[in-house]
Amino acid sequence: MxxxxxxxxxxxxxxxxxxxxxxxxxxxxxxxxxxxxxxxxxxxxxxxxxxxxxxxxxxxxxxxxLAQEAVENLDVREIAHPHLVALNERCGHTVHLAVYEENEVLYIDKVESRYPVRMYSRIGKPVAITVAAVAKLLLADLPEADRRALAERLDFPMYTPRSTPNAAAFLKELATVREQGWATDLGGHEESINCVGAPIRGADGRVVAAMSVSAPNVVVTAEELLSLLPLVRRTADAITREYSGSSPGRHHTPSEDSA
Amino acid sequence: MxxxxxxxxxxxxxxxxxxxxxxxxxxxxxxxxxxxxxxxxxxxxxxxxxxxxxxxxxxxxxxxxLAQEAVENLDVREIAHPHLVALNERCGHTVHLAVYEENEVLYIDKVESRYPVRMYSRIGKPVAITVAAVAKLLLADLPEADRRALAERLDFPMYTPRSTPNAAAFLKELATVREQGWATDLGGHEESINCVGAPIRGADGRVVAAMSVSAPNVVVTAEELLSLLPLVRRTADAITREYSGSSPGRHHTPSEDSA
DNA sequence: CGTGCAGTTGCATCATGTGCAACGGTCATT
DNA sequence: AATGACCGTTGCACATGATGCAACTGCACG
Missing domain, CATH: 1.10.10.10 (Winged helix-like DNA-binding domain superfamily/Winged helix DNA-binding domain)
Structure with missing residues (x-):
């Protein structure tokens, strides 16, 4: 302009x-x-x-x-961080927090096994949007039209044989995720890495962020990782409660909005 | 403009x-x-x-x-990285790489103990320019007038009792660093953290980057860490050799320049 | 010593960015 | 319910300020 x-x-x-x-x-x-x-x-x-x-x-x-300051100031991140650390302390695995913005999914926080190291190494880099558990969670919440439009526009690289192969499969996966309220990535990005994730919602019920726990096959089997699902969901829900409850001062009105 | x-x-x-x-x-x-x-x-x-x-x-x-892509494309970083990893494998401690730009010192690479994790968590954040070993190395190479002007402009926060207290002490420290060709930070930023660093130079002999090894008191004493100095210097020199030698295609002419 | 190249400056032209005023929607007040 | 205030948005006339040109400098190279 x-x-x-x-x-x-x-x-x-x-x-x-x-x-x-x-x-x-x-x-x-x-x-x-x-x-x-x-x-x-x-x-x-x-x-x-x-x-x-x-x-x-x-x-x-x-x-x-600027990038640094920007990420420091994200409300969700601030609220979520202690929860992520707590989760990491209980299960020991890597924990991610991600948001969706303008056709991209990006990590805004990460807690690494043992060390509470915030690592932004992948910020900005195109996250594997078609396979990552957090990406599915964030995209599943979009209005159907948007999901469809996005799916058409995307490439579906086969990182592994278990990667999401095409738009149809992707939309189906998103529908499932949307319904069940959680998501996984079982070797879809890296052969030996599995993830379980859950959504974090704002006061209006819309998904504002997503979190996941990732661990390599050699440490825990996919089944064992899946057994963490209740814990992951509880953590996400706790963050949701705190986020949608405590910040009415930040948002003008925590109610309306439809688009 | x-x-x-x-x-x-x-x-x-x-x-x-x-x-x-x-x-x-x-x-x-x-x-x-x-x-x-x-x-x-x-x-x-x-x-x-x-x-x-x-x-x-x-x-x-x-x-x-953008920030991501920018840091990915820094020549020094690219060349230095394998050396940093090798150093980390030998001593096990955290290794940093930093550059100076426009009155700021910033980390552009980091190798964490055990995991070769690039972590940009501190990128952009004001590095403790008055105490960090890498900062001293980078600033020590400035023309004297610049050093003086900068020192006048700086604040000297007392992170710990061993922090550089004022401009005079800082300039003296820089002179020492400049002469001996290496630098330390012994508990000047965090009470329990010590660092040893060495400079990386371009073909014209000017310092283009600095690297350091950091470790907490509880793991190794300052003396033990200092015993790593020869290794650190050798690593820095190896990077210098590769950087100033191999990249004549990147720079227009690897000779001239004085300012 | 001249030629060529890259960065820089001053300047006249007019394209472009500017502030104004008016519109429309949403929310809070009476 | 009706009113008023507030905020984002639009169209427009004006002149500010961004543009490209041409000329100058400094440097490298033959």
Whole structure:
């Protein structure tokens, strides 16, 4: 909507692919060098872009700062974290928390076995949206039309023989997940890794986040992992209760909304 | 330099503090609501900003994607990583890799004991620039004038009684580090954590990154950790050799540059 | 010593971003 | 129920501010 800003922001993904000099930026943007220069300077002032010794530009540090601050401030994450830690202490496995946003699913917290290490290593990276338990949970809650539209648009990479193969199977899986209120990923992403997950809901009943417990085959069998399901669901429900109950001050009104 | 872009980008740190609605954004930007709307829409189209159900805006997922891609593409990181892993396998402790940029020091890689987990949990967060071993290494290499100017500008929080107390002590410490070619942090940030670090240099001899090994008191004493210094230095030197030698294709000319 | 290339600057033009005022929807008040 | 306040949204006329050009600089290379 705003040409100048639009052009400036287009520079970011361009630089994400690797450093580029002024000429390259101008060319790939389709603008005059002087224009590109001014845009880059503005980005630079805000720290989003950094100029290395060879004069080429690359993405800057402030970007990390922003991403960091953003994730720190997510209400759900804050509320959920202690619950995730507690769950991890009881079962010992890796615990994930994820949200859905604009056709992407991303992890916003993770508790690793033993160490309570928040690791954002996969943030931003395309999560295996067609197979991950948390992805199924988040997508299952979308209105049917959206689910259908999304399924059509997706690729279905066969990470393993047990990966979701196509849109039809995916939609069926989502329907199941939607009905039963929990989800699994049994070797669909990595042959030897299984997950069980449950949804976290807002005051209006809609799924706002999803959590899962993951463990490799060699530690516990899929059956053993599934036996944790009640515990996982109880944890998710506890988070749901706290989240939908305690934050009426944050949201304008915790009621309405339909779309 | 470009007013429109400048305003748009100013929205990001604003939203990093927490979600805000249109009115708040417009007010804090000092522009008309309709202007703020158009800027937000543009940011939204690029995924940098997300609109939650209550219509308020917060930072978007693409931000993480960009930060992620950016860090993935850092040459030093790529080259250093296997060396860091090898070092970790030999000594078992946590290994960090950091760079300096625009008055900030940030971690770009980390190898945790046992697990080769890349953890960006501290990326973007103000690293304890006055005490961390890697920070000292990176800052020690700046031209003296810059060091002095920076030291004046800094705060010197006393994380522990052993933290660097003031600018004078800091500059002295940097001089020492500069001369000896390695640095430590003995309980200066967390009472029980010690670190030893060494610099990684580019072809021109300037410090481009720094690495360190950290371990808690309870596992190894400071003396024991210091005994790892030769190993740490050898690792850093190995990275230096590979980095300054092998990448003549990436940089225009691996020679010149002085500023 | 000249040629070519990349980054930078100043400037005239007009495209673009701007603020205003008016509309529509939702919620709170009387 | 009806009223009023508030917030997001739209269309528009104006002039601010972004654009591309051309000329200048500094550097590297032949």
């Amino acid at each position: 705003s040409q100048t800003v639009d052009r400036a922001l287009s520079i970011l993904p361009l630089l994400a692919q690797g450093p580029a000099d002024l000429g390259q930026v101008a060319e790939r943007l389709g603008v005059h060098k002087s224009t590109a220069l001014r845009l880059l300077r503005t980005l630079h002032e805000h720290g989003l872009v950094y100029r290395q010794q060879d004069q080429r530009y690359r993405l800057g540090a402030r970007l990390f700062a | 470009s007013q429109t872009v400048d305003r748009a980008l100013s929205i990001l740190p604003l939203l990093a503090q927490g979600p805000a609605d249109l009115g708040q954004v417009a007010e804090r930007l000092g522009v008309h609501k309709s202007t703020a709307l158009r800027l937000l829409r543009t940011l939204h189209e690029h995924g940098l900003v997300y609109r939650q159900q209550d219509q308020r805006y917060r930072l978007g997922a693409r931000l993480f994607a």
